[in-house]
Amino acid sequence: MTPQEEQFWAKIEAEEKIEPKDWMPDDYRKNLIRQISQHAHSEVIGMQPEGNWITRAPSLRRKAVLLSKVQDEAGHGLYLYSACETLGISRSEMIEQLQTGKAKYSSIFNYPTLTWADVGAIGWLVDGAAIVNQVSLQRTSYGPYSRGMIRICKEESFHQRQGYEAILALAKGSPDQKAMAQDALDRFYWPALMMFGPHDSESAHSQKSMQWKIKRETNDDLRQKFVDQTVKQIEVLGLEHPDKAIKWNEERGHYDSSDLNWDEFWSVINGNGHCNRQRIEHHVAAHDEGEWVRDAISAYNEKKRAKKAQNAA
Amino acid sequence: MSDIKAATLEYATRLGDDSVVLGHRISEWVSYGPFLEEDIAYGNVSLDYIGRARMFYTYAAELAADGRDEDDFAFMRNDREYRNLLLMEMPKGDFAYSQVRQLFADVYYTVLLPELLQSKDETLSAIAAKAIKETKYHLRRSRDWVLRLGDGTEESHKRTQKAVDQLWGYTHEMFDMDETEQLLADEGIGVDVSKLRDAWLKMVTDILTEATITVPEDSWAVRGGRTGYHTENLGHMLTEMQIVHRSNPGCKW
Numbered sequence: 315m316t317p318q319e320e321q322f323w324a325k326i327e328a329e330e331k332i333e334p335k336d337w338m339p340d341d342y343r344k345n346l347i348r349q350i351s352q353h354a355h356s357e358v359i360g361m362q363p364e365g366n367w368i369t370r371a372p373s374l375r376r377k378a379v380l381l382s383k384v385q386d387e388a389g390h391g392l393y394l395y396s397a398c399e400t401l402g403i404s405r406s407e408m409i410e411q412l413q414t415g416k417a418k419y420s421s422i423f424n425y426p427t428l429t430w431a432d433v434g435a436i437g438w439l440v441d442g443a444a445i446v447n448q449v450s451l452q453r454t455s456y457g458p459y460s461r462g463m464i465r466i467c468k469e470e471s472f473h474q475r476q477g478y479e480a481i482l483a484l485a486k487g488s489p490d491q492k493a494m495a496q497d498a499l500d501r502f503y504w505p506a507l508m509m510f511g512p513h514d515s516e517s518a519h520s521q522k523s524m525q526w527k528i529k530r531e532t533n534d535d536l537r538q539k540f541v542d543q544t545v546k547q548i549e550v551l552g553l554e555h556p557d558k559a560i561k562w563n564e565e566r567g568h569y570d571s572s573d574l575n576w577d578e579f580w581s582v583i584n585g586n587g588h589c590n591r592q593r594i595e596h597h598v599a600a601h602d603e604g605e606w607v608r609d610a611i612s613a614y615n616e617k618k619r620a621k622k623a624q625n626a627a
Numbered sequence: 628m629s630d631i632k633a634a635t636l637e638y639a640t641r642l643g644d645d646s647v648v649l650g651h652r653i654s655e656w657v658s659y660g661p662f663l664e665e666d667i668a669y670g671n672v673s674l675d676y677i678g679r680a681r682m683f684y685t686y687a688a689e690l691a692a693d694g695r696d697e698d699d700f701a702f703m704r705n706d707r708e709y710r711n712l713l714l715m716e717m718p719k720g721d722f723a724y725s726q727v728r729q730l731f732a733d734v735y736y737t738v739l740l741p742e743l744l745q746s747k748d749e750t751l752s753a754i755a756a757k758a759i760k761e762t763k764y765h766l767r768r769s770r771d772w773v774l775r776l777g778d779g780t781e782e783s784h785k786r787t788q789k790a791v792d793q794l795w796g797y798t799h800e801m802f803d804m805d806e807t808e809q810l811l812a813d814e815g816i817g818v819d820v821s822k823l824r825d826a827w828l829k830m831v832t833d834i835l836t837e838a839t840i841t842v843p844e845d846s847w848a849v850r851g852g853r854t855g856y857h858t859e860n861l862g863h864m865l866t867e868m869q870i871v872h873r874s875n876p877g878c879k880w
């Protein structure tokens with residue numbers, strides 16, 4: 315080991331944060347870029363399925379709540395892009411990787427939002443699952459990412475409560491509203507569990523990431539936490555649990571549950587879900603349509619600079 | 628209900644309609660902006676308008692005292708019953724179109740809200756006080772955008788000029804008075820908007836000129852928002868906005 319490497323590992327060992335100016339192994343950097351940019355892209359692409367309901371929100375209060383949630387997600391994206399930029403990659407490079415499929419985003423956003431209840435289900439289950447993961451990532455070894463997680467988690471908790479509250483209103487509402495809530499739960503429960511990634515044995519990046527302390531807990535452990543916390547929440551709603559095999563295991567101190575449909579998981583990851591193409595197309599279209607606007611800003615700034623230089627001369 | 632109370636109810640509804648319709652149009656930009664920062668900014672402005680709409684409608688509901696709430700005003704009235712200015716309901720168009728509309732609206736509120744602040748009606752005055760702060764930020768933003776787009780590239784200039792030309796004719800009715808509003812203006816409750824056009828025109832002209840945009844001649848005007856004679860756009864907008872609420876009558880959300 316070189317002295318640099320020794321220093322790096324000593325820090326990891328001592329639970330000290332690695333900062334942008336510190337030396338770090340190439341693979342560590344690459345792995346972080348992959349994970350943080352994927353997280354940033356998830357925040358950004360996640361604006362679409364929820365944004366899909368902004369114009370149809372059933373009350374002015376819900377419209378405002380949803381608008382500010384989606385706005386928060388955009389803020390998270392921005393914040394994470396900045397964190398990732400400290401590793402030596404630009405936002406435009408990251409966007410290009412997203413648009414060309416080189417970088418991924420959370421597969422959950424490739425599921426369509428079909429009813430108003432889906433907005434509540436996303437806040438409750440998707441933000442809920444994200445929090446379980448992100449609380450663990452607050453202890454990640456890279457400083458800017460860790461600090462980002464601490465800040466973002468606060469808002470995600472707020473989203474989770476609002477989402478649950480929206481579902482609760484439906485579950486306690488008319489029979490149609492309750493059916494809408496059940497349907498959303500049935501559709502989003504399984505994909506939410508898949509957000510934790512494949513079984514640890516199948517996860518390509520898991521082991522390395524754990525050594526580097528980028529990742530702090532395994533996919534399966536995090537998933538179990540989420541399964542456990544959700545049982546009670548479903549009960550309170552008075553909805554049926556989508557997993558008929560859910561059963562308390564006294565010995566393990568956890569709920570046992572059905573295995574997931576991993577064929578579906580891989581199919582969506584590999585680009586063949588309901589909305590994969592639509593999400594990227596949407597992003598590309600907005601980005602392309604924005605080009606003349608971005609060009610206008612550059613041209614305007616250039617003119618101002620030239621004028622200033624002329625006045626100074 | 629007294630004439631004044633009825634007129635105030637109508638007035639609060641009109642102002643609420645302006646806010647909800649414009650707020651809705653702006654919200655259509657979320658996830659479609661030219662970059663992420665702009666998505667956030669659009670969300671901000673939209674939220675301000677939705678918030679305003681809720682305050683105006685809540686007040687209208689209080690005056691109506693017939694069991695309706697803010698959402699009944701927003702979701703249970705048809706396009707023929709809506710009383711918003713036509714400018715607010717025009718589709719989002721391209722980025723230049725939306726920013727020019729925003730500039731026209733922001734300057735309008737910049738000249739209108741300080742007058743409404745003087746209203747003898749405490750609720751209207753309080754809403755104005757809150758809105759004035761928001762509008763300061765809105766105007767800074769739309770002004771900056773129009774300057775940059777107008778004096779940016781050839782293409783952005785062209786798009787901006789086109790938007791100005793296409794929207795100009797919808798700005799005239801913003802300064803029209805009718806009996807209802809005259810009554811309220813005479814009572815010191817409502818604003819006499821007919822007196823605001825000069826100030827509006829001066830501000831808009833200054834900004835457009837700096838943006839190298841030609842201020843159009845007043846050669847055409849389309850009117851009708853305050854009487855429910857809308858463009859075809861509003862019906863589609865409300866269809867979308869009201870669908871969930873109306874599909875589940877009497878439900879709480």
Ligand SMILES: [Fe+2]
Nearest residue numbers: 357386387390
């Ligand atoms: Fe987020």
Ligand SMILES: [Fe+2]
Nearest residue numbers: 357390444470
């Ligand atoms: Fe997140």
Ligand SMILES: [Fe+2]
Nearest residue numbers: 387441470473
């Ligand atoms: Fe969130």
